[in-house]
Amino acid sequence: MSTSPAPNARPHIVIIGCGFGGLEATRALQRADVDITVIERTNHHLFQPLLYQVATAGLAAPSISAPSRSLFRNQRNVTTLMAEVSGFAPATREVILADGQRIGYDHLLVAAGTTHSYFGHDDWAAHAPGLKTLADAFTVRGKVLFAFEAAERESDPEKRRAMLTFCVIGAGPTGVEMAGTMVEIARHTLKGEFRHFNPAESRVLLIEGGSRVLQAMPESLSKKAQSHLEELGVEVQLNAKVTAIDANGLSFQTGGGADGTPANVQRVDSHCVVWAAGVTGSPLGRILGEALGMSVDRAGRLKVEPDLSLTGHPEISVVGDLAAAMSYHKGKEPKPVPGVSPGAKQMGRTAAANILRRLKGQPTEQFRYADYGNLATIGRNAAVVDLSTPLGPLRFSGRLAWLFWLFAHVYFLIGFRNRLIVLMDWASAYGTYQRSARVVPETSPEHRPANHG
Amino acid sequence: MSTSPAPNARPHIVIIGCGFGGLEATRALQRADVDITVIERTNHHLFQPLLYQVATAGLAAPSISAPSRSLFRNQRNVTTLMAEVSGFAPATREVILADGQRIGYDHLLVAAGTTHSYFGHDDWAAHAPGLKTLADAFTVRGKVLFAFEAAERESDPEKRRAMLTFCVIGAGPTGVEMAGTMVEIARHTLKGEFRHFNPAESRVLLIEGGSRVLQAMPESLSKKAQSHLEELGVEVQLNAKVTAIDANGLSFQTGGGADGTPANVQRVDSHCVVWAAGVTGSPLGRILGEALGMSVDRAGRLKVEPDLSLTGHPEISVVGDLAAAMSYHKGKEPKPVPGVSPGAKQMGRTAAANILRRLKGQPTEQFRYADYGNLATIGRNAAVVDLSTPLGPLRFSGRLAWLFWLFAHVYFLIGFRNRLIVLMDWASAYGTYQRSARVVPETSPEHRPANHG
Structure with a gap:
């Protein structure tokens, strides 16, 4: 299959997952003289911080997602594959897909994220x-x-x-x-x-x-x-x-x-x-760990080196929520990186830069998490914001915090159309209390035995 | 169950289906001194003429649909039930729901539409x-x-x-x-x-x-x-x-x-x-026909009287695609009504008016279909339009027809927000060839055995 590079090809980087970490790593390699294959099990990048709005009928699904492959249309060194990864062969440097296909890599970046954890009660799902x-x-x-x-x-x-x-x-x-x-x-x-x-x-x-x-x-x-x-x-x-x-x-x-x-x-x-x-690292963390003889931590994550590679495997990086990563600051104790989207994005950028350093034979750098703060919305007109500024923490709540939350989320959405539609839908919801996506494709599960058109 | 009217209640009209026919009939009864129960198996009214745009990723589902119950929020004589109808007891004037609940009626209006017909090859579905x-x-x-x-x-x-x-x-x-x-x-x-x-x-x-x-x-x-x-x-x-x-x-x-x-x-x-x-009348047509001792035609429809009621059952009307209806014009042979949305809407209005006439003991009127013409789009910049005007037919195609098609469809969409979003999405698609709803919630069916987050 042609996704494996030709013998005389440029270095081949395989990136698993097109969430915040995988997307940011791929973009950071835009001008690099490499071939990239992004493997994603869905057909889209999802802006997870607003997923609750889709669940509560405030936004339509396309407003918070974008087709992965169209994000990379103009990045000619990227091939996007919609596929399920089922295993790894680190000895031969191959990723194994669910249908048995093998894809070779020179460097592997795993950004598979997390899945729900029911604390051992899988029947609750x-x-x-x-x-x-x-x-x-x-x-x-x-x-x-x-x-x-x-x-x-x-x-x-x-x-x-x-x-x-x-x-x-x-x-x-x-x-x-x-x-x-x-x-x-x-x-x-x-x-x-x-x-x-x-x-x-x-x-x-x-x-x-x-x-x-x-x-x-x-x-x-x-x-x-x-x-x-x-x-x-x-x-x-x-x-x-x-x-x-x-x-x-x-x-x-x-x-x-x-x-x-x-x-x-x-x-x-x-x-x-x-x-x-609760969430736990994607099962791919455990599968990769087993292939390498290392185990995941209690949160299902893989412990990474300061440069986000795996111990003894500089050719494999793990970023985002699947990585148990530390942030290194001069003269301070390393601190764990929180499982938030800025952390995943920053790890993606650092891992991409370290891949390029490694390919050039240069030493890699430690990951340093820049913490800009934390914010959450509670409902109409209310949010809490905890910003880290050079002058110290800035904390506020209420309507101003809500506006801050709102524009921060719109700003980080991908695509002009999505920003505009989300703003419009929110403005309309604010004015009328109506929610624009109150339709469910299915008939009610209780009445599923369909019998009229 | 409280959906049956109290003994001293106003006449109770049960409407099955909230497509074009059912919605229009319900709205036509807005000021009537009756109680209406609308039974719909989904939670929304759907603008079917644009469904192909959802299928081809041009529009998000909420842009062409509206929650049935919110359409009737201010129509206080309407109760909306999301439920599946499974049978009829015409002797006791009751509709039977899939869970066994029975809902009594004084007048029944069936607007259950059509479903796919695979011409006897159900395995093709x-x-x-x-x-x-x-x-x-x-x-x-x-x-x-x-x-x-x-x-x-x-x-x-x-x-x-x-x-x-x-x-x-x-x-x-x-x-x-x-x-x-x-x-x-x-x-x-x-x-x-x-x-x-x-x-x-x-x-x-x-x-x-x-x-x-x-x-x-x-x-x-x-x-x-x-x-x-x-x-x-x-x-x-x-x-x-x-x-x-x-x-x-x-x-x-x-x-x-x-x-x-x-x-x-x-x-x-x-x-x-x-x-x-191919389409065929909803199975409810056959079920109702069997309960009344009448059979459906080859297209699965029920033949209706000139006033859209069923022969021998003036208390039951059928409208929309489920009705094999004729249009009556003075001095002319009756003509079959085509299965298009204006036909369903007009039948809904006539049937509602006839229900009120019957409840008042007045004679009912014949259905007369006003044919405004027919239009279809072919793709970017192209459509065909065949209008019936008082001066004779007006036929045109090409870009002008396409603009006509476009504004006609936007005009008939329900809700200001939907009109605006559809226009925006179409303008953007026209300028960029991009389609705004290219996301699919599922992972690929071939790779469904999910194993990473």
């Missing part, structure tokens, strides 16, 4: 979809909207209450954004559309195992975020360990910890549970 | 998806885009040729629009994006059983449409009867008819076949 892909977002959108549809047909008040109870597990940025938006849908978007109940009766629970929401944020901003969520109408349940999820709801336990409070298990009947709690 | 729903459009979008993706990975020239051969069966408006757009995608949109082949090598075949394309049009416009399709690069095959469709392509027969030409069967290897050939 069927009842509590996570939010990593467009397909996930459509699943969640259907679950949220169809719950209200089912409630309109239900006359038993107790059953209806379960249909109108929405649970989000995990109070990181995605969980907080999902919960805040779900309340807005129930209180505002759907207002006046149902005849047998008031959608504002809906309950939205945000269940978090830790002691505060947005744990990556300073404690003061966590507090602000929580009180704003509660003002909106989200029931925030902290220090709560989910012990069961099934088709009819979930159970969680509070107390019973080292502090001596008695354990208390609560059952919540709910037909719509969203998992925003 | 798996290989040649049709285009009636958003789910269909996503299936076709994935098939078209993934065919090019597979071709980039294929080194065998013969196999690649099959991947780059696209067949559209049926040269009605949808088939003509699909074929014209597929050529544009291959020649322009994807230009420069592949490294192992030139997408302009693709073949697009339009296979039609009849003797001309767009048979609802005057013959002169059919000829114009065909020659424009051929200029674009579509291979138009007329008088061709498809005899087999499987995973690897199709066979069709030409000749062998009454004219004495010898039969000739051709095989086309193709991985992307789209069915735009």
